Amino acid sequence: MARDFDNQVIVLGVTGSIAAYKSCEIASRLVEAGAEVVPVLTSGGREFLGTASLEGITGQRAITDMFESVQNPDIEHIALARRANLFLIAPATANIIAKAAHGLADDWLSTTLLATRAPILFAPAMNTMMYQHPATQDNMALLKSRGCHFVGPATGALACGEFGPGRLIDTPAILEAAAIALCNEQSLRGKHVLITSGGNHEPIDPVRYIGNRSSGKMGYALALEALKRGAQVTVVCGPCEVRPPDAAIVVDTPTATAMLEAVNACLPQVDIFIAAAAVADYRIEDPPTEKRKRNGANLTLELAPNPDIAAHVGAARKPHQLAIGFAAETHDILEHAAAKLKKKNLDLIVANDVKSVDSGFGTDTTRAWFLGQDVEPEALPLLSKAELAQRLFDRVAILQATLPATNR
Numbered sequence: 001m002a003r004d005f006d007n008q009v010i011v012l013g014v015t016g017s018i019a020a021y022k023s024c025e026i027a028s029r030l031v032e033a034g035a036e037v038v039p040v041l042t043s044g045g046r047e048f049l050g051t052a053s054l055e056g057i058t059g060q061r062a063i064t065d066m067f068e069s070v071q072n073p074d075i076e077h078i079a080l081a082r083r084a085n086l087f088l089i090a091p092a093t094a095n096i097i098a099k100a101a102h103g104l105a106d107d108w109l110s111t112t113l114l115a116t117r118a119p120i121l122f123a124p125a126m127n128t129m130m131y132q133h134p135a136t137q138d139n140m141a142l143l144k145s146r147g148c149h150f151v152g153p154a155t156g157a158l159a160c161g162e163f164g165p166g167r168l169i170d171t172p173a174i175l176e177a178a179a180i181a182l183c184n185e186q187s188l189r190g191k192h193v194l195i196t197s198g199g200n201h202e203p204i205d206p207v208r209y210i211g212n213r214s215s216g217k218m219g220y221a222l223a224l225e226a227l228k229r230g231a232q233v234t235v236v237c238g239p240c241e242v243r244p245p246d247a248a249i250v251v252d253t254p255t256a257t258a259m260l261e262a263v264n265a266c267l268p269q270v271d272i273f274i275a276a277a278a279v280a281d282y283r284i285e286d287p288p289t290e291k292r293k294r295n296g297a298n299l300t301l302e303l304a305p306n307p308d309i310a311a312h313v314g315a316a317r318k319p320h321q322l323a324i325g326f327a328a329e330t331h332d333i334l335e336h337a338a339a340k341l342k343k344k345n346l347d348l349i350v351a352n353d354v355k356s357v358d359s360g361f362g363t364d365t366t367r368a369w370f371l372g373q374d375v376e377p378e379a380l381p382l383l384s385k386a387e388l389a390q391r392l393f394d395r396v397a398i399l400q401a402t403l404p405a406t407n408r
């Protein structure tokens with residue numbers, strides 16, 4: 001994720017929540033990823049956290065006082081409002097959300113939020129009743145309607161002893177949302193991208209399953225890239241270790257049959273379909289409802305073929321819908337991928353060498369080829385999955401440009 005934050009100036013607003021201590025981890029991750037982070041604390045934020053940790057982590061003087069800027073032109077609020085690439089308020093109290101919604105400017109942070117035209121991302125943290133109060137909900141809706149971004153809150157145990165929505169969401173989700181908010185590329189605005197991700201667990205009985213090694217990393221990278229380009233993203237997700245980005249709509253589907261059902265339900269609204277899941281080829285048709293007992297004899301399982309989801313979409317799609325597949329191959333990679341491209345009626349297939357140690361299931365990098373209809377295969381260098389996702393959406397932009405104008 002380093003590239004997203006290189007040379008980016010991020011104003012990190014810390015407000016008066018018990019979760020203020022978590023802003024140190026957020027600041028630290030942003031600095032590691034290349035950002036220049038300027039901490040700003042409200043008087044509440046200062047009560048909870050103080051300035052020393054954030055100043056140490058960011059190497060910047062923390063701003064706490066509106067009138068300090070009179071003596072120090074470097075932190076004059078208009079100058080920083082102009083220089084910032086992003087305002088990230090984490091944690092964001094009900095109070096700062098209300099003030100931002102209604103244009104109150106009674107401290108440095110709220111004043112500068114009015115002065116900036118940089119994207120603003122709030123990560124709310126508060127008691128569930130405060131979060132669910134219509135005043136807070138209306139304030140958030142108003143800010144969203146003006147283009148402000150929100151991430152979280154998470155649901156869980158709160159410091160006040162209650163359980164519900166209101167916890168500051170985890171740092172990785174905040175970084176992900178910050179990367180999305182920072183991205184100016186909006187080539188997929190108004191488009192709905194549907195991605196299948198992960199593997200499947202096909203039950204053998206109620207306690208066992210047949211699975212595969214899909215990690216969900218490629219699906220994650222594709223979803224994040226589509227979100228950064230402004231798309232609405234739905235991920236139909238099989239069991240895997242990497243969950244899709246927080247900003248995606250996620251439909252969890254354990255089996256291939258459930259995955260197909262979820263894809264079918266979503267397909268009519270979709271502009272771009274990407275089949276990145278490692279869909280199980282076979283299933284046990286009627287798995288027993290009781291656990292199979294060991295009796296010392298060999299066990300033979302009869303497997304029935306699963307639906308081919310990419311082929312199904314390839315056949316069912318409308319002319320304006322792009323369909324892209326992934327082919328995980330161990331040998332004769334290009335021949336097998338080319339055959340799948342034609343048979344499944346896809347616009348593009350990404351052929352993956354899953355036998356190489358730096359490519360395939362669970363790795364962070366991939367060796368791949370793009371194969372399109374009526375074009376020469378393109379061999380890609382060793383890429384991170386995030387870089388592959390960028391190149392894939394660059395190809396999507398080319399494919400979209402070739403659609404008849406009425407179908408774009």
Ligand SMILES: Cc1cc2nc3c(=O)[nH]c(=O)nc-3n(C[C@H](O)[C@H](O)[C@H](O)COP(=O)(O)O)c2cc1C
Binds near residue numbers: 014015042044093
């Ligand atoms: C112990 C304690 C914990 C608090 N936690 C929160 C919180 O998590 N979220 C919130 O919105 N307000 C919380 N508050 C209330 C805010 O600190 C209060 O509304 C304050 O005016 C916020 O000011 P600020 O937004 O300028 O930082 C808490 C107050 C106390 C005393």
